[in-house]
Amino acid sequence: MGKGYSEEEIREKLIDVLKGSDSGMSGVEISEKVGINRLTMTKYLKIFAAEGFLRQKNIGNVTLWFLEPGQESYTFPDDYFKIAPQYLENLVKGTENQVYSLLHNCIHSGASSHKLVVEVILPAISSVKELYDDGKIGNSEEKLLQNIISKSLQIFNQIPVEYDSKKNVIVISADSESSLISEAASASLHADGWRVFHLGDMSSAINVLFDLDIQKLMGKIWKQKSGIMVILVFSKTEEGLNFFADSINSVKDKMGKKIKLALCGKVGKKTKIQSDLLTEKFEDVLQWSETVYESSK
8 A cells, every 4th residue: 555554544635635626536636645556546446435435426538536525534532522413413314325424434533333333323313213202203204214223233234343253142122113222232242243143123023932933043043052142132111021031031941051131121110020131221231241251251
């Protein structure tokens, strides 16, 4: 790579070079200003375009390059506070490409995937629900915004990580309302090197055969029973938590102590559900999962 620049440094230089250019610049012009040979620069321009950081426009035999709107250089951890309002603003406006581009930019600027999920995505999920509850958006718009958030979370799942074969987790949503939260947990755990098996909304599986069904699944995905298998259940109702807890506890009795059960949802003070963790807090689940893994070594 020219002059030993890292990908992050090239990204920052492109922001400096292209930010004030309304008419775009050719690859040759960019390579001269950045100080990287033309072939190498072209390769990176195409990579950044695929990520949504740049866009290109062909005029005759010339390809012009432009920054996608909203691009800037971030420094983390100092700039986390900027991202949440920018993400929500782009989300509510429906500028889908800018939503994804912002996250890609943060990731390539060194932001932690876990902190982006907790400090940006989770507040956005809550804000969309509040907008719907307050009558400011309808059901169709709520669904659209939730789908954009879901696609945002897929960005984190696509980041290559080195899995730890001893860190295994199945993530279940007991109802459709908990689906996005379960997706957020899966994305964060993926970033921390867990082998994540995200089942999503399993409300259709609430029947007397679920314990056999989940046991069969674990027999396929956890054949060697290496390390631990954590099962996380997110639910908006006590009924959902109770059902999955009963089913999974029966599997635990058959398959051993390496299976751990965490439930995330609100229950009454007098409600007693057998589990290794019962909490309302998303971050408690993630911290507990890591603690359980460390203690299992």
